[in-house]
Amino acid sequence: xxxxxxxxxxxxxxxxxxxxxxxxxxxxxxxxxxxxxxxxxxxxxxxxxxxxxxxxxxxxxxxxxxxxxxxxxxxxxxxxxxxxxxxxxxxxxxxxxxxxxxxxxxxxxxxxxxxxxxxxxxxxxxxxxxxxxxxxxxxxxxxxxxxxxxxxxxxxxxxxxxxxxxxxxxxxxxxxxxxxxxxxxxxxxxxxxxxxxxxxxxxxxxxxxxxxxxxxxxxxxxxxxxxxxxxxxxxxxxxxxxxxxxxxxxxxxxxxxxxxxxxxxxxxxxxxxxxxxxxxxxxxxxxxxxxxxxxxxxxxxxxxxxxxx
Ligand SMILES: Cc1ncc(COP(=O)(O)O)c(C=O)c1O
Numbered sequence: 001x002x003x004x005x006x007x008x009x010x011x012x013x014x015x016x017x018x019x020x021x022x023x024x025x026x027x028x029x030x031x032x033x034x035x036x037x038x039x040x041x042x043x044x045x046x047x048x049x050x051x052x053x054x055x056x057x058x059x060x061x062x063x064x065x066x067x068x069x070x071x072x073x074x075x076x077x078x079x080x081x082x083x084x085x086x087x088x089x090x091x092x093x094x095x096x097x098x099x100x101x102x103x104x105x106x107x108x109x110x111x112x113x114x115x116x117x118x119x120x121x122x123x124x125x126x127x128x129x130x131x132x133x134x135x136x137x138x139x140x141x142x143x144x145x146x147x148x149x150x151x152x153x154x155x156x157x158x159x160x161x162x163x164x165x166x167x168x169x170x171x172x173x174x175x176x177x178x179x180x181x182x183x184x185x186x187x188x189x190x191x192x193x194x195x196x197x198x199x200x201x202x203x204x205x206x207x208x209x210x211x212x213x214x215x216x217x218x219x220x221x222x223x224x225x226x227x228x229x230x231x232x233x234x235x236x237x238x239x240x241x242x243x244x245x246x247x248x249x250x251x252x253x254x255x256x257x258x259x260x261x262x263x264x265x266x267x268x269x270x271x272x273x274x275x276x277x278x279x280x281x282x283x284x285x286x287x288x289x290x291x292x293x294x295x296x297x298x299x300x301x302x303x304x305x306x307x308x309x
Contacts, residue, residue, distance in 0.1 A: 003017060003105065014243075015214070018097055018131065018132075018133065019093065019096040019097055020037055020130065021092070021093045021128070021131075022128070023125075023128055023130050025193070026096060027115055028167050030130075032129075034109070034127050034129070035127075035304065037114065038109050038112040039109055039111060039113060039124075040107065040109025040127060041109075042115050043117070044165060045166075046107055046108060046109035046110065046127075046165065046166040047072060047077070047107070047163065048105065048107040048166050048167055049064050049065075049106045049109055049129070050064070050103055050105055050106075050262050050263060052263045052265070053094060053099050053101060053104060053132075054101055055100060055101065057297070057300075057301040058094075059227070059262060059300075060225045060229055060262065060297075060300070063225040063228060065083055065087075067164060068108075070102045071081075071163050071165070071174050072108065074160070074162075074163050077110055078123070079128045080108060080125075081128070085244065086106075089130055092176060093130045093132045097131075097133065097134070098134070099132045099133065101134060101135055102132060102134040102135045103132070103133060103262070104130065104131075105129075105130070105132070105133075105137070106130050107128075107129040107166060107173045108126050108128055109127040109129075110124065110126060110127075110274070111123070111124030112124055125231045140264070140265075143264070143308070144266070144267055144268070144269075145282075147184065147270035147282045148183070148259075148268070149182065149184060149235075149269070149272070150184065150186065150198065150257075150269050150272075151181040151183040151272070151273050152183045152186070152187050152195070152273055153174040153177055153187070153188055153199075153309050154174075155170075155174075155189055155196050155220075156173075156174075156190035156216075157170045157171065157188070159219055159220075161197075161219060161221055162221065164222060171199040171200060174188060174199040175199040175200065178199070183271075185198045185200070185201055185218065186199045187248070187251070187272070189248060194215075194246065194247055195215065195246055195248060196215060196220045197224075198259050198261075200261060201220070201259040201261040201264055201267075202215075202222075202226065202227040203215065203257075203259065204259045205250065205257045206255045206257070206283060206286070207255070208254075208255060209240075210255070210285065211240045212239060212241045212242070212285060212289070213244060213246055214242075214243060215243065215246070224260060224261065225262055226261055226262055229293065230260060230266070230292070230293055232298045233290065233293060233295070234289065235293040237292055239285070239287075239289070239292075248272065251272050252272050254278070255278050255283055255285075256268070256278065256284075256286050257269035257272065257277045257286075258282075260293075265293060265294075266289050266290040268286045270282065
C-alpha cells in the first residue's frame with residue numbers, strides 16, 4: 001500500500017536524518033513535535049530568528065540575539081533560557097546536523113494553553129525549537145555572482161513588520177508569486193507606492209548619483225541584521241548610504257540593486273519586473289559591498305577564534 005502522503009498526492013518529501021532541539025531535548029525530526037494547542041501553531045503567537053553559518057562560523061551572532069530579545073520584549077514574552085545557554089543549544093544543533101554552511105532556525109512560541117485568543121494571564125512555558133540545515137553553497141555562490149531577478153508585489157503584511165514574527169502568510173504568498181513568475185524574490189510595495197523590503201530580505205538600490213539607498217527603519221520593515229552590519233561597514237569605508245523610501249520606478253532606473261539577508265549575504269539584483277537593472281549585470285558598488293561584508297564577517301570570525309584561544 002502506498003504511504004498516506006503519496007496516496008493523497010502530497011509530497012512525500014520529509015526532512016530525513018535531521019536532529020531538532022525542542023524544549024530541552026534533541027530528537028530526530030520525525031519524533032520532534034509540539035502540543036496541538038501550542039499558540040505558535042494556533043495563532044502564530046511566536047517569533048523566530050535565523051543565523052547564517054559559513055565554514056562553521058555563525059554570522060552576526062550577537063546582533064541576531066539582540067533582535068531576538070527585542071522581538072520577545074515587544075510581545076511581552078520572556079527568553080526561555082539565558083543567552084549563553086541558548087548559544088550552546090544553537091551550536092549543539094548545528095554540530096548534530098553537521099552544518100558547516102547553512103542556517104540555524106530558532107522559534108519561540110508563547111507555549112501551549114487552551115485555545116483562547118487573549119494572551120493567558122499565567123504564562124505557559126514558552127516553546128523553544130531549534131533546527132539546522134545545510135545550504136547548497138554552489139547555488140548560493142552562483143546567485144551572488146550572477147545576480148537574481150525580483151518582481152514587485154503588494155505589501156499585504158500587518159503594521160508591526162519590525163517584529164520578527166512567524167506570522168508570514170503574506171510573505172510566503174508574495175514569494176510564491178515571485179517564484180511563479182520566474183523571479184527569486186518579491187519586492188513588496190506599500191499603499192503609497194514605495195518599496196518596503198523583500199518578502200524575506202532587505203531591499204537596496206544605487207541611485208543615479210552613486211548613493212546607496214535603503215528604506216529607513218520603522219514599523220513597516222524588519223530591522224535586518226545584515227542591513228545594519230553593512231551600514232556600519234559602508235560608513236567606515238566612506239561609502240554614502242541614505243535611508244529613505246524609493247519607488248519601483250526609481251528602482252528600475254537605478255544603476256544597481258541588491259538584496260541582503262543572513263542566508264543570502266549580499267545578492268545582486270539584475271532585473272525588476274522583467275526589466276534589466278542598468279546593463280543587467282551586477283554593479284561595482286554591489287561588488288564592493290559584498291567585499292566589505294565578507295571582510296567584516298572574516299574579522300568577526302578571527303576575533304572569535306582569538307578570544308577562544
Ligand atoms: C522581511 C524580512 N526582511 C529582511 C530580512 C533580512 O534580515 P537579516 O539580514 O537579519 O537576515 C528578513 C530575513 O529573514 C526578512 O524576513
